[in-house]
Amino acid sequence: MVCRSLKGRGLTLQAAVSDIRRDIQSEVGKFIRNHKSLTTGTCDNGDAVTVANSMRDCIAGFIHWLYEGERYFGKRYEEVAKFGWVFTDTNGTNGGNDVDGS
């Protein structure tokens, strides 16, 4: 997805990442609207509301978890979580994501 933005649209890495973040934000907005519509609308299916609330747990839980381990940011994930900068090896020789919080 990021690479498609990089190559197909001529975006910089930063622009591609920001682009996707906006899409995620937009999707969160859609979720909120749909969730509100479900919980305040005419839907009398309590189970559906329960599941919708559970989806909300999963979204929030997953996004917080991204910042809480080494899977995506390596050993220095705490610095990424704090400062937000990711340094990547553009040659991909070391798998990328050397992280520097400076």
Added chain:
Amino acid sequence: MSSYHIQDLRLILPTLDFDLRVNKHYAKVSVQFREWLQELLGGDTGELPEHRFDLLCSLCFPTIDPPQLLRVSKLCALTFLANDGHIRAGTPSQWPTGYVPRVEPVFGALNQLVAHSGSTPGSNLLNPEHLLEVAHSVRTGQTQELECSSPTTSGTNLLFRFTGNLLSSLYSSRDTNAQIIHPGLLEFLSVLENAHDRKLSDGLVNVPPLAPLWRCTTNIIVWSQVIWQKEGSLVARELTHAAGPRFIHVQTPSGV
């Protein structure tokens, strides 16, 4: 060396207007989970990144009971680790050592696990033959017998339902020669059915008001993990998936 700045995705979340919750059994279950993981990996977890699957499940499923939380955490770990190449058929000594990065959709790796011809060490639940049996039973409505013959914990029943639904999805897609689907997330979320001590009606995924919510949830989770992928792996992923989208529920963001 290039760099980019990640705008904190967590800042988006307050708009969801609710409090993030951690399962109150997290600390207790975490100890058991880590012991299990160490045993599964032959006592050598040194080279593994710290994924904290138990934390993920505690955040995503804040109300389930300890047996459920432990089992879901195990299943989650197996899913990820199998996908990463840490777990394969055979004995632990035959597993590859070190980290073998392979970028695959979050929660979507169980299909690979199931595809292995051999059994999965350390987990009868994820033995492919057993899963097939469960799937068949679920599809033919014979879950009662399985549930009764299994240890009487809600967590076990939960996993039976989960794996059964997952396998049903997988094999349905095979039957129709359809695109490889991405049932992992939706099925993983379906464990929520048991999170409230009552059985929810079947087919909730297809309830019209929920359909757009499922889609949004899937997109948010998949896209948010895509951003963070290592760049080298990202290229590989894009090449691998150049033939077409792997997901049926995931949309491509506009203009990307």
